[in-house]
Amino acid sequence: MIDTHCHLAGPAFPDPRAVLDRARSLGVLGVVAVGSDPASNLAVLALAARHPGEVWAALGLHPERLDLGEAAFEAVEAQILGFRQDLIAVGEVGLPWYRLEGRADARDLMRAAKARLRRLLELARRLDLAVSLHAPHGAAEEALELLEAVGVERAVFHWHKGPPEVTRRIVGRGYFVSLTPEAAYRERDRELAREVPLEQLVAESDGPWAFGGEFEGRAGEPGMVARVAEAVAEVKGLPVPEVAEQLLVNSRRCFGVTP
Numbered sequence: 001m002i003d004t005h006c007h008l009a010g011p012a013f014p015d016p017r018a019v020l021d022r023a024r025s026l027g028v029l030g031v032v033a034v035g036s037d038p039a040s041n042l043a044v045l046a047l048a049a050r051h052p053g054e055v056w057a058a059l060g061l062h063p064e065r066l067d068l069g070e071a072a073f074e075a076v077e078a079q080i081l082g083f084r085q086d087l088i089a090v091g092e093v094g095l096p097w098y099r100l101e102g103r104a105d106a107r108d109l110m111r112a113a114k115a116r117l118r119r120l121l122e123l124a125r126r127l128d129l130a131v132s133l134h135a136p137h138g139a140a141e142e143a144l145e146l147l148e149a150v151g152v153e154r155a156v157f158h159w160h161k162g163p164p165e166v167t168r169r170i171v172g173r174g175y176f177v178s179l180t181p182e183a184a185y186r187e188r189d190r191e192l193a194r195e196v197p198l199e200q201l202v203a204e205s206d207g208p209w210a211f212g213g214e215f216e217g218r219a220g221e222p223g224m225v226a227r228v229a230e231a232v233a234e235v236k237g238l239p240v241p242e243v244a245e246q247l248l249v250n251s252r253r254c255f256g257v258t259p
């Protein structure tokens with residue numbers, strides 16, 4: 001399997017080699033490392049260069065980082081263009097949701113975020129890169145409409161939490177939906193695993209995000225996505241190896257990577 005979304009180049013992972021070895025021992029053979037801002041993007045590039053065939057680079061601008069202004073945005077655009085040959089995806093990008101809560105200027109912020117996302121999606125399409133999208137809850141529909149308008153072909157709704165009718169449209173358009181280790185213990189995510197066809201699911205840790213349930217008290221990391229395959233297998237009534245194999249095939253189709 002592959003972990004399709006992890007902040008592996010961040011300070012939470014001082015020893016990525018040990019993390020990758022633990023993952024490998026659980027059948028997780030590679031990681032898509034995502035960036036959030038110009039500095040973390042550079043760290044992602046350095047990490048991917050140190051682990052070829054095992055860590056792949058996605059550069060982005062985290063949409064909940066409302067503190068990042070136009071200069072940061074333009075720097076990220078320049079990085080994506082400049083490092084095209086070293087990238088497999090644009091991400092983490094998307095639309096804000098959590099940080100808009102309770103803000104009087106939420107509508108203006110959302111409008112500005114949509115304009116930025118459109119530019120990043122146009123770049124991804126032009127450069128033939130996949131997209132790792134942060135668009136939780138009510139933001140999912142707006143992100144889907146932008147993907148359709150721009151004509152992006154390969155995209156993942158990372159840690160998807162949109163309403164069921166939007167999920168059906170995402171699936172109908174051929175985009176991917178990713179499940180985190182929450183699928184092991186949370187009904188909302190198990191329902192998603194049930195609803196989305198196996199051919200359109202991928203797995204991610206979103207490490208170092210700290211999950212609950214059996215993962216309580218540990219930082220999220222790539223090896224945990226092995227539990228996603230087991231959860232999907234349980235929910236869909238399929239053998240674990242078959243599910244793990246299909247998740248790998250899906251990750252390859254979406255990101256064009258081979259461990």
Ligand SMILES: [Zn+2]
Binds near residue numbers: 005007034092206
């Ligand atoms: Zn993330």
